[in-house]
Amino acid sequence: MHLFFSKKGNRTNNILLSIVFFARFGQILNSITITAGDERFLPILFQSLTPLYFTVPACFYLYISGFLTDRKRISKVQWLHFLPALLAVIHVIPWPGVPPLDWPLISDQLAQNGYLTLKARNGLFPGYFHSFGRTILALTYLALCWKAIYKSGIIKSDARVNPGKDWVLFILGVATMFQIIGISPIIYLALNIPLNHTYFVIFNCVALLLALSYALHKPKLFYGYLLVATTWDGKSYLVKADEVPEIEVLKEEIEPDQPAAVVKKRSYLSTAKLSSYSQLMIQMMEEEQMYLKPDLQIIDLATKINIPVHHCSYVLNTKIGKNFRDWINAYRVEYFLKQYPVKGSRMTIEAIAQESGFKSPATFYNAFKKEKGLLPSSYFNK
Structure with missing residues (x-):
């Protein structure tokens, strides 16, 4: 909410990043609904948030590329990145003549391993549109983000000259880490390894702990980029x-x-x-x-x-x-x-x-x- 409504900084980038966080919040809300066993709100939540999930990869890529070039608005050509989101809207519309969805089955499959194992029909298109489509879309745009980072030369730049270097590498690194964690169940399922296996749990916890430790070690990362209402001026917090x-x-x-x-x-x-x-x-x-x-x-x-x-x-x-x-x-x-x-x-x-x-x-x-x-x-x- 802070990012979405803030008038400071790059407004376009703020909104793009806020959409990413809104989608993550929606995923957590869906998980809570499924875990609680309350299926009354699942159809509304799942269908209303599905287009947002298909919007996030493009938003994150446009945020990274816009951050590198200090772009102030999205061009007409760049709006084409949101075509998958438009398809997702078409997918969730309750079209006349389409058989009703089996929400108990959808809920059971989501409860097992999340959207990656969702095979039941959940809209106009086959069930794989949601599971396979989201995975391919996320990996494709993640690769485009790293390509933009590499071409910009920001990795080799001096962080003292380019103060945004640490933030953009941190946010992209964390996104990559969570994406790897998100698709790792596919590998575990292929090897018949349960998701509550000790190694998998340790891997998740260590990855999260590393990201959290780095963020606590460098809190100034968030000022001016995530907390856009203020900036961190190095030693200025020591000066009255x-x-x-x-x-x-x-x-x-x-x-x-x-x-x-x-x-x-x-x-x-x-x-x-x-x-x-x-x-x-x-x-x-x-x-x-x-x-x-x-x-x-x-x-x-x-x-x-x-x-x-x-x-x-x-x-x-x-x-x-x-x-x-x-x-x-x-x-x-x-x-x-x-x-x-x-x-x-x-x-x-x-x-x-x-x-x-x-x-x-x-x-x-x-x-x-x-x-x-x-x-x-x-x-x-x-």
């Missing part, structure tokens, strides 16, 4: 609220003669986030060449990489060592120096400066002298 240093966030001036409005804002970023944010900002500036836009403001950059404006300013002041205006003007000056030898014979200095993103000649000359220590004519003569 009134001891957090004041950070100046400057609303940069468009023209050099306009005074900068200073806004006081409390902020604190861990070393990992400082490095991660600075790399994002530099990458965006160098690859997208945003500095070529004369009216570029710090809020434009913050919106582009989806981080708060005051975090951008904090990274600039702390990590890069410049304010926003000086930082983008430095890029513009370097761009001007690359263009001038090529275009200088047919264009004026001011025209090339305008192409480089400077809004006025005065801004260009001031920025050039600040970067190179000389005016352009003296710089080229030297």
Whole structure:
């Protein structure tokens, strides 16, 4: 519920992950109903939750791929991943002329070994649609998740630079572990080994204990990803609220003669986030060449990489060592120096400066002298 309704973080990813947990909750609810021997609610629960079970593999894959690419919405093509869920809806609809389902038999088969051994007809399609179809679907999308992880290169990345690495590998690892545990009864049944065998019980308990121990050892994994209402800032939990240093966030001036409005804002970023944010900002500036836009403001950059404006300013002041205006003007000056030898014979200095993103000649000359220590004519003569 927290993930589904939270307005912080990536809303699409939050909803996708919440659907996975809703489905898991539905499985537990079904198990409780079957174990209690109360078949009154089983038809409603089982049939209403079946489409959700067929939705989960696609949701989990879209969550992992969306996490890696920071995707904000699902494209039209990606909605095709939910075709199995549509088939599941068709499967559970009580169509006219279809014989009634034998719910005592379905309940008995589910009580034996879960949905993996469900052979009784449980909808429009044969019984294997539920047992075999869910298994194949889950394994296929799990393989696609690991493929996306491998192609992204996140495994080889530094966790200090990419703070989301630990979380995405943890959630995918746990999902893989539970999926292996979920399909292992097929192997045990093929070997005529009972599911209450000591080795099987020990395997389940050890796997769960390892996942739980790792989560307790690194509780910060969940902040910002599972518990999206807040973030874990490393050592910030040791700092009292009134001891957090004041950070100046400057609303940069468009023209050099306009005074900068200073806004006081409390902020604190861990070393990992400082490095991660600075790399994002530099990458965006160098690859997208945003500095070529004369009216570029710090809020434009913050919106582009989806981080708060005051975090951008904090990274600039702390990590890069410049304010926003000086930082983008430095890029513009370097761009001007690359263009001038090529275009200088047919264009004026001011025209090339305008192409480089400077809004006025005065801004260009001031920025050039600040970067190179000389005016352009003296710089080229030297």
